[in-house]
Amino acid sequence: MAKQSEKRNLRGRAGRMKGGRGSGRAGKGAVRLWGRHAVEAALLNPARQHRKLWATHEGIESLCGDLPPDFPLEYAGPEDLARLVARDAPHQGLVLECEPLEDLHLSDILDRDNNRPILVLDQVTDPHNVGAILRSAAAFDAAAIVTQDRHAPPEGGVLAKSASGALEKVPWVRVVNLSRALEEIAEAGYWRIGMTGEAEATLGEALPAGPVALVLGAEGEGMRANVESHCDALAKLPISEAMESLNVSNAAAIALYAIATRAVD
Structure with missing residues (x-):
């Protein structure tokens, strides 16, 4: 009863x-x-x-x-x-x-140890993709993900389920202007690498020895021109010609792995 x-x-x-x-x-x-x-x-x-x-x-x-x-x-x-x-x-x-998590300022992240990578997402709006990226960011010890507040999914159940707990572990910074945020990231000593299939260099060739901020755009559209112009270098993943591109969350995971193995070497 x-x-x-x-x-x-x-x-x-x-x-x-x-x-x-x-x-x-x-x-x-x-x-x-x-x-x-x-x-x-x-x-x-x-x-x-x-x-x-x-x-x-x-x-x-x-x-x-x-x-x-x-x-x-x-x-x-x-x-x-x-x-x-x-x-x-x-x-x-x-x-x-x-209650939703408290907002974070970019300076809160940049003031910490900058040996860990930052992921910058330009208009990646699918909550499944952002959740999966958070999960990879947690797995590869990324410092944070950064998104534009108007072009990113809200915190919620679908995203959190895809993140498999990583929403609580990886800092998520929402900014008003992504280009300005990239300028702050550069001032903090990060080398900004924009991921695009049209780049000539592979990510392995473009990776520096120091701190890295990876910039990934939405599937299909890629990075916006103004965001791309704020990158220090452009790079691609060396995938087979049999596939035109990868899902953005898969690309993020592979790129984070490349950074992690570079750090070991």
Whole structure:
């Protein structure tokens, strides 16, 4: 009886939420995350303020560690959780509503150790791609990703699920003017390499010994002219002529690997 009551209460709340079933939208000013890796990373992130966690019993058991006794938790069934996320999203029995991460300034990143690469994304708007890039950035110890605030996806469940926890680990700086940000990056001692298939040099040939900022544009359109003009060098990945280009998230992962192995050498 208690479980049925919990389900009725949750179902009523979900039905009244803005956007209706399958919207994945959180309450005003909040972010909704789902999936074990994304939710667990957010729960472990001391910079996150949490509003409420909806979960199945199996979802709670999958988490590493215990929730505080007073944590706002509501148990629910998989069907009820499906009402709280984007349509057909794999919530894995966990849906967390929390406050968005605090904004970061570019200077916060540039003032730190600059031996780690920075990724600059020019109009990469697909949340799956940005999430995958964040995951690669975490795997290869990048210092941050930088995007223009008007031409990047918002922080949210789809992006966080694709990032597999990396949204909580890799600093994400949103700037008003990407060209001005690249100027600041150069002043901090970074060599700015724009990735484009039209370049003559490969990334291996263009990599310097010092700090690197990789600049990647949207698939198809590539970098905008003004952004490209703010790069110190242009480089391409040595892919086969059988393929015209790579997905931007794949290109980012390969480029980060090239930097990591260069550092080892």
